Amino acid sequence: MKKLLLFSAFIFCLGDCFAQKIIERKNKLINNVTERFETTIETNKQVKNGIYHAFYNKKTVLASGKYVNDKKVGIWHYFDRDGTLMQNYNYDNNKLLYEAPESSPSPLSYNIDYYIKDNDVATQPVRPGGRYFGYIPYLKAFTLPPGMNDEDLNRYLITYDLLISPLGRLADITVHISRKGTGVDQMVYNINTDLFSDDDKTFIPATFNKNPVASQIHLLCALDLTGDIDILYLIPKKQMQTKRASS
Structure with missing residues (x-):
């Protein structure tokens, strides 16, 4: 009987190992x-x-x-x-x-609806996942609007405006599409936040004098010739200064 129990336990463990x-x-x-x-x-x-x-x-x-x-x-x-x-x-x-620390210049910028005086302390919203990987879910949701299927796609700038609630929740995303150097929107549309998982809608909220507040994150992106989107890479000032000094 004891041998039978041991054999059954072995078979159970073997099956569990294969299942895992x-x-x-x-x-x-x-x-x-x-x-x-x-x-x-x-x-x-x-x-x-x-x-x-x-x-x-x-x-x-x-x-x-x-x-x-x-x-x-x-x-x-x-x-x-x-x-x-x-x-x-x-x-x-x-x-x-x-x-x-955030590089300068940065493809990200932030706003809160408060005038910040010298004695005030404000913190920007933070996305778990960092300032590149954390924003990939929003890049995946981008779709190329009709009328942009031409050879000039790399001349467009895409700006995501993300509205973050005082509770640290993604409340809204607005996409602005403009030509480089013009600063004029050619297309504006919203992305449905229901497309994202709960994890993708989670932020550490901005604060103003230690109180959580609503904020906006502005994310600058660009298209390549195939219509694929990526966060715009801006050369940090230190690298730019080093490059100028060597040349």
């Missing part, structure tokens, strides 16, 4: 960004379970962390396109551990 077999999946998020994640064979192939990485141009790590049943857990690390650490975020307690 880890397999790796790969998806393209936007033109230059791919993700690789682990899942298990008993779940839907897109349910993330295990180690996750996202890459820029297939080699530079943009995001690194772990999923359990499609939920981010533990500490995640987020990087810029050049591999610079941008953010560390703990999803177990929803706490920002590190946020890199």
